[in-house]
Amino acid sequence: MPGISPDIISHRLSVNPAVRPVRQKRRAYDPERYEAMKAEVDRLSSIRFIREVDYPTWLANVVMVRKPRKGWRMCVDYTNLNRACPKDSFPLPRIDQLVDATAGHALLSFMDAYSGYNQIFMHPEDQAHTSFITDRGLYCYKVMPFGLKNAGATYQRLVNHLFAPLIGSTMEVYVDDMLVKSRTADQHIPNLSAMFTILKQYKMRLNPTKCAFGVASGKFLGFMISQRGIEANPEKIQAILDMTIPKTVKDIQSLTGRVAALTRFISKATDRCAPFFKALKGTKRNITWTAECETAFSELKEYMGRAPLLSTPEHGDILVIYLSVSASAVSSVLIRLKDNAEHPVHYVSKAMQDAEVRYPDVEKLAFALVVSARRLRPYFQAHTIHVLTNQPLRQVLQKPETSGRLVKWAIELGEFDIHYKPRPAMRGQAVADFLSEFTEPQAPAATQLITEPNPSLSQDQTPTKNTLDLTQPLWTLFVDGSSNAQGCGAGIVLVSPDKVALEYALRFKFQASNNEAEYEALLAGLRLAKEMDARQIQIFSDSQLVVHQVNQDFTAKDASMTAYLQHARHLLATFHAHSIRQVPRSENSHADALARLASALEQGTGRHIHIEFLAQPSTQAPLICTIDHSPTWMDPILQFLQNQTLPADPAEARRVRHRSAQEGHYVLREIHEGICGNHSGARSLAHKAIRQGYFWPSLHTDAQTFTQKCDKCQRFANIPQLPAEPLTAMVSPWPFAQxxxxxxxxxxxxxxxxxxxxxxxxxxxxxxxxxxxxxxxxxxxxxxxxxxxxxxxxxxxxxx
Missing domain, CATH: 3.30.420.10 (Ribonuclease H-like superfamily/Ribonuclease H)
Structure with missing residues (x-):
């Protein structure tokens, strides 16, 4: 086979000379592998792909791999050599863009080069580095073998050079996968002719068994391409449909990996796989397959059985995007409008992590838009995007004074042509999952309450769930906290079994975070319910953190949250039965309005609502004045001040005989310049006062100040670092005199x-x-x- 001329391209290894060459020891194989190895070496020698080599510095072993159907494939283990070669940063085309550019054409032709890598010659200086060992001798490659680092980049560089006039218009190339496309059947023959002319000019050979010419659809880069659009690879879909129920962690990882390969076609993929990810948490080798996992597995199979057909946008199309936010993920779908119908282009989904889960709802929606812009950047750059939302997303991003991350997101989205439109009625099945922008988690039934029949139950134990006894009175509590620049407050609505609502607004006289305000609202509501002699109570709050911490789904790590959580569990233990669950803010509007009223400035509201004040946090322990008359540490001091009486213990007497600052000045003066004074320094003066039994808090400072103001010390004391005699300069009268x-x-x-x-x-x-x-x-x-x-x-x- 002639191959590509080395004048056009050849593969260089650029081996790092600082790396020590490695000669692998020959491995032993069974007779069947030896026979296959001998036949392959003879074949490569006959077509002049390899040659014998003497004294190679690098030497690798042969690895025989069984083919899927029959026979063996000979590979070379170039692991050590690849580590010594730098990474070639030549870019490969984006698969998504190639697939989008191919779909929608009438006729397609798929080509594959015959031993594509082997049609490129190795650089003569690097041929010996590809040496490998067999039972018959040492050989090296004259052409670029498979398994070398940067081989794909070299081949992509070649095809980009050869087919530069055709790529993007009538041809797409990804390494050794080549495709010729035509909008109409009449254009296909000229397009193929132009491609074959280049192949003939550069002597590149094709593999006829892997080529298909003039077909309406085919598999390209793992996708099914046709004039209708882009479809998922049937083999990948069948691999999911054929899966049995996972039993180990590896089985679930295999399932999620197969889903990840088709995430472009799966609406809300993260939400559909959330039960699987939950089952993977922990260090257990075997997983617990719950009913939730079984339902998700069945729904996933059902969905993959009718995987959607994706459309490809054309130049000038205006694309539409729907956003959706769930409890743990953000999702979106990019839509192309054609013939008054909505056709999906790409599905995006991402799980929220850590702080992202606690974003406000509108910020979560903005986060979903940012994630979509990052994943679908080529679409956002090439097309005008209409964001269909009923939320004030544009106002939030254009006036991001309340959050620093909103400023960053607004700048990031500023480069795109994005318009915000209200949501119309949904017209397509492709966006059925995006009917609601906010998908709240399913709340437990109202008849399921957490009961604690034993009042001494430990706070660390998980309460059990029993069915509510509907014959007993049931109280309902709605709570909400509010914290802003004007103040902090809480709103409480307690509904009795007779449907009588008690409104309660509480204003804090201390600063509190929003989570602390939510906890204060819960504690105040529980205290109110306890005073009303409630035995069973169901609580509704719009705070995800408070609800999940009380239900032990979240862990309280902050010291303040831990104290509030313990206090809340202590109050909940006084009820015979209780439940708490999260509700949307729209369903908690009554308590929310009271909380906003309580946290607002003290102005006339036009409504007669009694507002009470909370002086200190509920977790702060009250101060108790002691009435015990037992002896204390203050008694000896009082006796000395009142009666000049010292304790009998000399050590205790020395501690009691402290002086005030005014009395201390007299003590310092007597020690420093008295009858036995020697005008000592500040440090020595303070130590002498302590040895005499005197002490007061500012003793050392007062001693330093006293010595600095002593007139005799300033006049006659030695000056530190002063030379013994005046310094005189050595003077030379003229150059070269001395x-x-x-x-x-x-x-x-x-x-x-x-x-x-x-x-x-x-x-x-x-x-x-x-x-x-x-x-x-x-x-x-x-x-x-x-x-x-x-x-x-x-x-x-x-x-x-």
Whole structure:
């Protein structure tokens, strides 16, 4: 086979010379593999793909892999060689863009090169690096073999160069997968002719068994392409439909991996797989397959049995996007409008992590739009996008004063042409899952209450669930907290079994976060229900954090949240039965309005609502004044101040005999300049006062201040770091009038056995003269002076 001319391209390895070459030891194989290896080596030698090599620096082993149908495939283990080669950053085309550019054409032709990699020659200097060992000898590749690092990038570089005039218009190429497309049947023959002309010019060969010409549909890069649009690969769909119920962690990982390969076709894929992800949590090898997992598995199979057909947008089309937010994920679908019908283009789904789950609802919707823009960036750049939403998404993103992340998102979305439109009536089955923008989790039935028949039940134990006894009175509590710049408050609505609603607004006289305000509302409501002698109570709150922490779905990590949670569980333990669940804010509007009223400024509201005030957080322990008259640590001090009586214990007496700052000044003066004073320093003065039994909190500071203001110390004390006599500068009257002479050494011995040096420096100009010496003698020094400063030296002027 001729192959591509090396003048056009050849594969270079660029092996890092700093990496030590590796010669692998020969592995042993069974006779069947040896026979297959011998036949493959003979075939490659006959077509001149390999040659024998002597003394290779790199040597790899052969790996025989069984083919799916029959026979063996010979591969070479280039693991060590690949580690020594740098990564080639030549870009590969995006598969999604190639598939979109191919769908919608009338006729397609699929081509595959015959041993595509082997049609590119190795660079002569790198051929020996591809050496491999067999039982018959050592061989190396003359052409680019499979398994080499950067081989795909080299092949993509070749096809981009060969088919540059055709790529994007009549042809698409991804490494060795080539496709010719035509909008009409009449154009297909000329398009194929142009492609074959290039193949003939560069002597590239095709594999006729893997080519299909002039077909209406076919498989390209794992997708089924036709004029109708893009369909999922039937083999991948069948792989999901044929799966049995997973029994191990590996089985669930296999299921989620197969779903990930088809996520473009699956509406709300993250929500559909949420039970599987929940089953994977933990370290158990075997999983617990719940009824929720079984339902999700059946629904997934049913959905994949009718996987949607995706459309491809054309130039100038306006695309529409629907957003949806669930309890744990954000999803979207990109829609193309054609013939007054909605055709899906791409489904996007992402699980929310950590803080993302606690975003406000509108911010979650904005987050869904940002995720869609990142995943579908080519569509957002090429088309005008209409976001269909009934939420004030545009106002939130255009005025993002309340959140720093909204500013970042608004800047990120600013490069796209995005318009916000109200949602019309849904017209297509493809967007049936996006009927509601916010999908709340299913709440438990109202008749399921958490009961704690044992009042001494530990707070750390998980309560049990029993059926509500409807013969007993049931109270209903709605709570909501509010925290803003104006203040903090809580709203409570307690409904009796007789349907009498009690409104209760509570304003805080302390600062609280929004979560703390939600907990305060719950605690206040429970206290109110307890005063009303409620035995069974069902609680509704729009705070996801409070509800899930009380139900032990979330863990309270913050110290404040832990204290509130313990207090809430303590109050809940006083009821015979209780339940708490999260409801949308729209269903908790009564308590929400009361909370906003309580947290607002104290102004006239036009409504007679009694507002009470909470002075301190519910978790703060009350202060208790003791009435115990037992002896305390203050008694000896009081006795000394009142009666000048010291304790009998000398150590205790020394601690009691503390002085005030005014009395301490007298003590310092007596110790510093009294009869026995010696005007000691501040540190010594403070230590002497302590040794005499005196102490007050500012003793050291007062001692330092006193010594700094002492007149005699300032006049006659020694000044630190002052020289013993005044410094005088050495003055030279004119250049070269006065020289300094010095000897240096011994130093490392140099040429001529010199290891000393004599240096002369002029004091006025700093001019330096130096000479190396082997020995230090008077004659050598005199010679240096006469040779280097013979005229300006004082000795030179005094010589007769």
């Amino acid at each position: 020289w300094g002479l010095d000897l240096i050494g011994p130093m490392p011995e140099g040429k001529g056995q010199v290891k000393y040096a004599v240096v002369a420096v002029d004091y006025f100009t700093k001019w330096a003269e130096a000479e190396a010496l082997a020995t230090i003698t008077a004659a050598r020094i005199e010679s240096f002076v006469w040779q280097n400063i013979p005229i300006l030296s004082p000795m030179a002027r005094s010589k007769p």
